Amino acid sequence: MDEKLSTTLTKAASDYTISLLTQYGNEPNHDHEQAIIKIINGFVQMLNHSNIKAAYPLFCGGGKSTCIRGFLKALHDLGLDYSV
Secondary structure: OOHHHHHHHHHHHHHHHHHHHHHOOOOOOHHHHHHHHHHHHHHHHHHHOOOOOOOOOOOOOOOHHHHHHHHHHHHHHOOOOOOO
């Protein structure tokens, strides 16, 4: 995946994730949003490097599982053919 597509995927997934968190009543601040972007960027990196393992220390209810939803939706919406 080239850099432009990686950036597009990360942005789409992050935007959707942050939107979901807001709908659930969260009010992500700048640092929280940056953490979400970092998690999703890690997911994007894993698409091309399947041997990567990562742990994300974000507080309970901070959106780790919601990041997965946002990432999968962005993959689908962009029509990307990846197995996850």
